[in-house]
Amino acid sequence: MLPMPDLPWRFIAILLANGVLVGAMYALVALGFVLIYKATDAINFAQGEFVMFAGFLAAAAIHLAGLPWWVSALLTIAAMIAFAFGLERVVLRPLLGRPIIAVIMATIGLAAVLRGAATLAFGGGTQTIPLPISDSPLLLGPLILPPIKLVGAVVSLGFLAAFGWFFLKSRIGVAMRAVADSQQVAMAMGINVRRYFALAWALAGIVSALGGVLWGSMLGVDNQLALVGLKVFPVMILGGLDSIVGAVVGGLIVGVVESLSAGFLDPLVGGGTKDIVPFLLMIAVLMVRPEGIFGRRRIERV
């Protein structure tokens, strides 16, 4: 047998494992986009700001109100549901049926409002969300993993599975898929389309709240937390905008690619590749398969 080249297998394994864990958490945030896009055809450029806002709310509940972490998390979820409902009613509903740029710009505007408001309300400093998870790295065979990532990934995948089941089997999920398929037909079948639009936003609110608590406890809560939202664009384009499975696969791909490029490319070119390699991959996929890996091809009529 030829002598194996001296590749740092353990290093690669750690990078892969970390990538998978982070990827699962990306998938959770991407789910927020996918839910809204599937049901309402709107794209939410403020998803990252949703996550940031939820993170701030959770941190405030823990530090200012002195509540235990699980109460804070539940409160954050409730607040984000209410917030998303209100938003859908005030901002998004008047824009129904308008060109896509109107919705994109409205959510970009929303992102600016949220960033400004969060800094005004909660201050510019970095806040923490202390979860009862130890900081000491977990040793799993050859792997070293931070427990918070492990918990985050498990919770994320759990919720992704729950949402997958919800969409496939539950009555509400079936109705939402019908709305996503064709609003007119769904309306003709007696589905209250507007209610399901609001519901989609509420679900996205739940997802953002979870994302905010998990990402916030991992990275700390400040304005930078919103950048998670930017990472999610490659995730959902890779997976296809309207597919939950796609969000998971896209998340895992982006997580792994990012982690590997940070490990191998950064030392060669001087850092920061983790932020652009997912985008390069995304453009490559867009050129070959514009609807993503799991997305449905759209048929256009003139």
Next chain:
Amino acid sequence: MFHSETRIFKTSYAADMALFPLPIARWAMAGLAFVFVVVVPLVASPYLMTLLNLVLIAVVGAIGLDILVGYTGLISIGAGGFMSVGAYTAANLVVRLGLPFWVAIPAGGLMAALVGIVVGIPSLRIKGIYLAVATLASQFIIEWLINHVTWISGGIEASIQVPPPVVFGYKLVTPQQLYFFLLFFAVVAIVATLNLVRSRIGRAFIAIRDQDIAAEIIGINIFRYKLYAFAISSFYAGVTGVLYTYYLGIANYEQFGIDVSINYLAMIIIGGLGSVQGAVFGAAFITLLPEATRLFLTDFGGAVFSQDTIRQLVPNLTLILFGGLIIFFLIVEPEGLNRLWRNIRNYFRLWPFSY
């Protein structure tokens, strides 16, 4: 402009398409030119000139983005990237080869146009949200490249000092001198675009915006025209980048980040998509918004807040106002400031016999 349409009869298509649809428009233009060339420089303080200069630079960029987004209907969140391409191209030419501004500015524009064409290639296959995200990606990739390739960015902190432009032997340093320099380019951009959008190319852009598949069926080569749109728009963006570099005296990629791209999108949305006049309004509005917020708060906020609080308040309040105004205009007046202006004008058009 305010003018009455009474007693004016158009008898040919050419008259209908003319740049000055009414005789009085010529006089109005002459009046505007007089105000901007003679009155403003005489009256305005250096501080006001600085603000006006920023507006003039933004006018060029906003019009350029409007050609792509407003006229051709291709969404781009990457204007800042093209601006930095123009800025660094010009900065390198000026510093390394000592070229004058009249070479550096078109060169920066052309380089940005080239990069714009590359970014625009996927636009044949993708549109809407996919294109928006692809242009967003281009923004990050360009930023990263400039930051990491020292051959482009000059190394330390990725910024290049640029000497002021020299016109007819005069160095343009003061805000007033730069004002005339920038005014020239803003006017060229406005006139060029007004002519572009009523030409064959401009009409093809509008057809593509309204329905790209239908446009293709009536014989417009949409791939070519979409690339034209990207190239022209990026050219403007590149020129904007160069002008900004001359204005600051330094080329720095941080001046052209994602927030700049979003600012320019906000300009054309608030001004009114698909109108040169709207882009000008929007550019002025968004450029002056932070300054107006700051002045308002320092003058009137003092009663409620301390000066320290105000200093913290201003950037965040500006952000909230900025986002809130975008949402407000999208919902309440989708055609933007331009529409408000037309409403006022139309009221006076048949005045005093408006019915």
